[in-house]
Amino acid sequence: ANLRNAKNTDLYTIKGTEQETWEPTFVYRGFRYVELTGYGYQPALTDFTGKMIYDNIKTVGTFETSDALTNQIFKNAWWGIAGNYKGIPIDCPQRNERQPWLGDRGAVAFGESFVFDNGRFYTKWLQDIRNSQKEDGAIPDVAPAFWRYYSDNMTWPGTILLITEMVYTQTGDVNAVKDNYPAMKKWLGYMKDRYMKDYILTKDSYGDWCMPPVTIEAGRGKSADKKYPSELISTAYYYHFMQLMIQFAKATDNNADVATFEALGHKIKDAFNQKYYNEKGYYGTNVLTDNIIPLYFKMVPEKQVDKVFKNIVYTIEVTNKGHLSNGLVGIQWLMRCLNDYGRPDLAYTVATKKTYPSWGYMIENGATTIWELWNGNTSDPKMNSQNHVMMLGDLLTWYYENLAGIKAASPGFKKIVMKPEMIAGLDHVNATYQSVYGMIKSNWKKTPKQFNWTITVPPNTTAVVYLPANEGDVIAEQNIKDLKLIKNENGRAIYEIGSGDYSFTVKKK
Structure with missing residues (x-):
């Protein structure tokens, strides 16, 4: 009934040869289930292929978390x-x-x-x-x-x-x-x-x-x-x-x-x-x-x-x-x-x-x-x-x-803000985004005692990184070049970084 008067039907008259291959052209059908009738035998699922028709637009983002429903x-x-x-x-x-x-x-x-x-x-x-x-x-x-x-x-x-x-x-x-x-x-x-x-x-x-x-x-x-x-x-x-x-x-x-x-x-x-x-x-x-x-x-x-x-x-x-x-x-x-x-x-x-x-x-x-x-x-x-x-x-x-903390601070991600929210019940987010400057990655994981975060900042860009860290927490960095602490504010240690791959670890006091 939700098709209204769209007839989700394509008709094909077989030639009667032993094997025929056909698919409709210049049309697409939205469906989830297919009913097959008229077979003289029990067909297998492998006898059929459903083809998804959509524009050739590249997938540029991935996103996965510790929460199955969100995924x-x-x-x-x-x-x-x-x-x-x-x-x-x-x-x-x-x-x-x-x-x-x-x-x-x-x-x-x-x-x-x-x-x-x-x-x-x-x-x-x-x-x-x-x-x-x-x-x-x-x-x-x-x-x-x-x-x-x-x-x-x-x-x-x-x-x-x-x-x-x-x-x-x-x-x-x-x-x-x-x-x-x-x-x-x-x-x-x-x-x-x-x-x-x-x-x-x-x-x-x-x-x-x-x-x-x-x-x-x-x-x-x-x-x-x-x-x-x-x-x-x-x-x-x-x-x-x-x-x-x-x-x-x-x-x-x-x-x-x-x-x-x-x-x-x-x-x-x-x-x-x-x-x-x-x-x-x-x-x-x-x-x-x-x-x-x-x-x-x-x-x-x-x-x-x-x-x-x-x-x-x-x-x-x-x-x-x-x-x-x-x-x-x-x-x-x-x-x-x-x-x-x-x-x-x-x-x-x-x-x-x-x-x-x-x-x-x-x-x-x-x-x-x-x-x-x-x-x-x-x-x-x-x-x-x-x-x-x-x-x-x-x-x-x-x-x-x-959640991932990937946001454009200036057009085209020339400047990036990376500020993932720390929310009870969400312990891990791993996301990537292929910007016009290159790949941006944010992969963080937290436990009650530790926060780990790996970041990729693409070439010719900079990022302001909001690291969840309170006074007294121990911050360890790996592969950090030109790390500049801007300030500590509202439970965040805020850094400015250039392009590259980074790894942060925060050990809670």
């Missing part, structure tokens, strides 16, 4: 991402859709880039988006614009900014910014002129798309194809895009635009807080995404940051009993928000849950890729793909940047 989620993510690379980043490979929805990949492309060498792939897709832009500046929700679906919202068309940021950050190619700058600026002007009133962006289409039903039973048999537009989300995104445009303007010497973006951003931020902030320490209706987005986008006044974050923590720990409750929009900022504001342990709790709603729940219920819906085993099958990647959100980004 399986990563494997599911690889299969889901690869299976939806079809010259364009499609939403799903099986039903009668298979379209390059912008919102889906805006949520996950950054994480994908740690696993696949997708810079050129997404650079090409950015061109597709530009080619789909109307003369007045409108950008569609699907590009190439096969459906001609221009609903005017911030979160789907705004993917042009998010993908541009990803390509520039991960590859260092400033042409990604130069090529898309006029289109991004034109679209933002289009949205402002038509839908901004008193610095609130009044147009949205999807809200936090596909939020999980409160319970698994509450969503049983029900369609997830419901839209709850949110001016809070659209306004917050417009503000965030102003901050990105400031970065883009500076990177491309469009310095005359910087003051304009800064001034508009300040006015949007003030209007947003005046309209949506509640003195009890939350935004909007106090759902998780309403608080995460302004906090991660740095829209929250400094004096209110602690109150808002406490509300986020309370929602997850108490209301949700350690679970997430985000849809597509909120899930792309959740893990980094928790990490950046001091709760990587809570992010890990969310990431390793096996009960609904969670990535682990998908695994526990037999998923081999990533579901479209958190309740993919009970929802109405008409919109219920079993191979979507949008709900990965920023999970893969968090895996690499915060």
Whole structure:
């Protein structure tokens, strides 16, 4: 039923010779199970070969931990991402859709880039988006614009900014910014002129798309194809895009635009807080995404940051009993928000849950890729793909940047920040990433008494390394050249190192 009217059928008339070989061409089918009938004998599994069709994009990242569930989620993510690379980043490979929805990949492309060498792939897709832009500046929700679906919202068309940021950050190619700058600026002007009133962006289409039903039973048999537009989300995104445009303007010497973006951003931020902030320490209706987005986008006044974050923590720990409750929009900022504001342990709790709603729940219920819906085993099958990647959100980004500790401090990883989080229950992470400068490696293991970490920093780059070490701990280094201690801070010995292979050991006092 979740194929809709896509007929997952190929017909072949045999010639009647003793042996025939055939495979369908110019088509692909998303499937997990195959039914075979009409045989006069019991066929063996070795009689058949299933071929996975995806773009020839090299895998550039590996990731393995001491946690079996985390490892399986990563494997599911690889299969889901690869299976939806079809010259364009499609939403799903099986039903009668298979379209390059912008919102889906805006949520996950950054994480994908740690696993696949997708810079050129997404650079090409950015061109597709530009080619789909109307003369007045409108950008569609699907590009190439096969459906001609221009609903005017911030979160789907705004993917042009998010993908541009990803390509520039991960590859260092400033042409990604130069090529898309006029289109991004034109679209933002289009949205402002038509839908901004008193610095609130009044147009949205999807809200936090596909939020999980409160319970698994509450969503049983029900369609997830419901839209709850949110001016809070659209306004917050417009503000965030102003901050990105400031970065883009500076990177491309469009310095005359910087003051304009800064001034508009300040006015949007003030209007947003005046309209949506509640003195009890939350935004909007106090759902998780309403608080995460302004906090991660740095829209929250400094004096209110602690109150808002406490509300986020309370929602997850108490209301949700350690679970997430985000849809597509909120899930792309959740893990980094928790990490950046001091709760990587809570992010890990969310990431390793096996009960609904969670990535682990998908695994526990037999998923081999990533579901479209958190309740993919009970929802109405008409919109219920079993191979979507949008709900990965920023999970893969968090895996690499915060668990492995591999993060670009400047475009293209010319400068690297290596700061793995030490979380109870996670004792080992081994990750590699083939950057444009070469291989980056982070392999750490901890026990109650010792921490071991081997690092590879590629040629012509430098790294700032945050070694988990308290005063009195004994630090031993091997193969260390030009080691420079910057400072000791918050339980970290912070060093700057150049390219090479390094080994650190910290013995706890």
